[in-house]
Amino acid sequence: MNKKQKKMLTRILIAAVMMVVLELLPTTGILRFVLYMIPYLVIGYDILRKAFRGILNRRIFDENFLMVVATLGAIAVGLAGTGDYTEAIAVMLFYQIGELFQSYAVGKSRKNISELMDIRPDYANVEQEGELVRVDPDEVAVGTEIIVQPGEKVPIDGIVVDGYSTLNTSALTGESLPREIVEGEEIISGCINMTRVLRVKTTKEFGESTVSKILELVENSTSHKSRSEAFITKFAKYYTPVVCYGALALALLPPLARMLFFGLPADWGTWVYRALTFLVISCPCALVISIPLSFFAGIGGASNAGILIKGSNYLETLAKTKLIVFDKTGTLTKGVFEVNGIHHSELENQKLLEYAALAESASSHPISKSIRRAYGQELDHSRVRDIEEISGSGVTAVVDGMSVAAGNDKLMKKLNVPYIECRSIGTIVHMAIDGKYAGHIVISDIEKPHAVEAVAELRKTGIERTVMLTGDKQRVAEQVAAHLGIDQVFSEMLPADKVEKIEEMLAKKPENQKLAFVGDGINDAPVLRRADIGIAMGAMGSDAAIEAADIVLMDDEPLKIAKAIRISRKCLRIVHENIVFALGVKILCLILGAFGIANMWLAIFADVGVMILAVLNAIRALFVKKL
Template sequence: MNKKQKKMLARILIAAVMLAVLNVIPVAGPLRLALYLIDYLIIGYDILQKAGKGIWNRRVFDENFLMAVATVGAFALAIYSGSGDYNEAIAVMLFYQIGELFQSYAVGKSRKNISALMDIRPDYANVEENGRLVKVDPDEVGIGSVIVVQPGEKVPLDGVIIEGSSSLNTSALTGESLPRDAKAGDEIISGCINMSGVLKIRTTKEFGESTVSKILELVENSSSRKSKSEDFISKFARVYTPAVCYSALALAFLPPLVQMMTGAPADFSVWIYRALTFLVISCPCALVISIPLSFFAGIGGASREGILIKGSNYLETLSHAKYVVFDKTGTLTQGVFEVSGVHHNEIENAKILEYAALAECASSHPISKSLQKAYGREIDLSRVTDVEEIGGYGITARVDGKAIAIGNDKLMKKLGIPYYECHSVGTIAHMAIDGEYAGHIVISDIVKPHSKEAIAELKKSGVEKTVMLTGDAKRVAEQVAGSLGIDEVYSELLPADKVSKVEELLNVKHEKEKLAFVGDGINDAPVLTCADIGIAMGAMGSDAAIEAADVVLMDDDPLQIPKAIKISRKCIRIVYQNISFALIIKFACLALGAVGIANMWYAVFADVGVMILAILNAIRALRVHNL
């Protein structure tokens, strides 16, 4: 509890004890009224103050005004009737303040939980200057500076490791509990926690442009983007509160006037009491507080899992996603070429890889790099001569004096060498040695381990159609889509074609159904922005992704996509539950209050009780780990 909450708790306890004592000791007359007024002011002076300020600033219709009018009116009725029963006025204010304290504590606790989960802002950076370490504010560190991160410290800025190796805890960024290994030459981002070795890092960004700053800015700004549900509640409260105030006024005076006109005795005190009860019941706190809190908790719970949602409007849109469109490379596949098969003629696999890696040693093409990686040894350039790259065909070279030709089927045809067709999925590199066909190597973009499971989870969670877009050849695209269970696939697309295809899909879907596009955020910003909701995955350290997307997945695990949708749907369910529950109870109690069945005690439950239950339900949106 903070200082303000402790002060409120003390006021509640004093007022409650004083109310109990006043009901025991025999006090009558003006002294009784004075003691009850003191008790009332102890518990309610701030509400009266806020109501007065609201009237002065022409913001009359709020919960403070409703409570002030209702409780002051109850006091006035007790004085007018001469009953001396001031308990209800004080009890209503007392329970209202208990509800406010609970709400303040619950909101504060959920904010603290989220702050703790997102506690990635570093307090300092150890800058190396003239052989010694100087502790400075991260804002003061320039690009190209050398910083030292000790075990247990947060990495303060983005950079490249120039010395040392360690394990990094990235859980605050990605939701991933397993540590990641890092060594010299690796890029490193701010917000990670160094777990073991000492790291020397050369910074590549200033703190204001670093990953941790971008993430914190994104989370802090998320509350400013309101959902349709929040806008509805704001508009509803603006109309609802004046309406119930005027209804209470009508309830207080119209029935007695009708009684007078019909010759019956006008019972003003009964109808004014009902009107005051009506005002207490009508307070819209449960809706005004719990709906934004539900979204806040949902966004906070998602951030805990490494899913950054830029606002409650995007959370709400995501919950209605029925179409999910994927860019293949880097999203469903690893985006890294690997040798997936070697089919030889009369030569060993290892020898084919060796000749291929040596012949391709001068090329920077991704396929060449994958061959060198599969070979796994240092390239001895002295063994290679007469390298010639033939654009669109492949490479010819001499390795250990042998004439090596490696490339596509067009190269084999060009050289007049008979070759075997390969029906494996991937890029086929055919090889000939001294004019004789030696075999071929299959190079594939490897599918991520959880891609198939992610597609199945999406369908289980209610996504009606999954689509894959790719620039790959039709045969490769269809094989990948088929193995993953994707409904539709469009291949051989240029970046502009992907935008056109998404726009086409947007035109055929139902208006209430939403289309989510999932990409790596690096080269598909136009598609991310034209979809109903853009999701960038594996975006840890990518400024482009954080800028372009509506939802940023810090990890590159495809299972984060169905998890994000499940989190959004749980949050929206809670919002609808709170709206339905609060309105049903409110309107039922308003009707009972108007006909005199519900007294002030019912009113207290309808206001404070509903608010507490709605807040407790809203906080459930924080718990998303096992979805």
């Protein structure tokens, strides 16, 4: 809870305590009026100020003006001796409680996105007089040679002029599979150098580099983000002037008609009282409390189901979603590469895996780690010697006195070993023992357990189209999309490409339908911001994605997306029920009040009764059925 919210909570508590104390004190007349105005001003001074500013800015009929008119009407009735000031304070109090709920739900601490963008480099290493000096990336000119050490981020786009290494490109492509880079190849900023020192000649200034472009996309796309206008504000635009002019007409027209047309006494007191009663009845207490509370309860119910929704406007948008766009790695797949099969093995599968694990025992490459993890047993390093890592190809070693080679097709060609092509999707590690082909190991990213079910459930909720955007290769992307039942797939995409594709989809879709994007990586942050609704994976997702998103799935389970949609629609349904019920009773009471059938106490009772029923209905949003 931030300072503003704490201050509001303090005001609510002070006003509530004062109201209770004043009800117990035997005060009358002007003293009673003065004492009751203290809690009224404590709880309502900001509403009064906003209403006054609205009048000055010629935006009169908003919810603040409605609250002020209704409460001042209640105070006027109290001054006339036919009512109670408590109603005015209670109305303001309930309104502020609703506003506090709304503020707390929407105002989940969202820090500046750029502060959490892990890809922003802090420095670049420049060689000066034989020593490495850290300088600001902004100060590095095009053509400067920089040094990127293992574990450091590549600060600026360039070309490798010396060295070879493995790059972690997940920050840019979202794909966990590292990329081998050698002398002469282009390297883009935002990657992490994993294994060896690289000397890079810069080809762009920092401001034009890939990493800067991503940050710019995130910052700029926020301005395009669509937001639903609060219902109360829209409602008040029409409701407030009708009620105010209606009350004015009720106070003036009948007395004037009595005098001018019937020659009767005007009876101003009766009709002014009815007009004030009309205003008190018109106070939208049930709506003001139950609508924010419905959203708040929906957010609470979603929270209990492991879905963090950052505000009521996102619930409203999610309920209208018809198109869902997915990232692949870390969203629909685990993002962790594992041994997925062993084919054409001349040995027992476990034995082939053992030789591969021993040969890869000295490597820090993720593929090597996945092989060792699949073997799952303690390695005897004394069985291995003469390990040689061949850049971009694989490794060779002597295991138990036999020459063992593990790597890609390039390594097999280099060793003149005939190999068998693999039709499976993934990284293929071919094995050769003593110069003879021994089979191959398939390593791939595996789908999340409920990914297929998640897509099927989305269709049941009424989602009309599913799309997948990924930085992965076309063959891999198409196979994953086909297995999951995704309608359309776009592959080999960088963050800027994804934003461009989302922009294209947003332009083509009907205005009343919303587009949701689901992602988990830093590279997804610009798209999460740009989509109508951004959904991030919370357990393994990057801080940037979580902060950029409107909804966070706390356990990374894609099946929760369908549940979130169902929660949002249930919440909207409850809101609409409360609107119809509250307005129906309100209109009936207004008619009775205008004809003098409903007095002030009946009006208050009806208003409070409707409020209680609406609140009880709103609380239903807390309860979420299992999927």
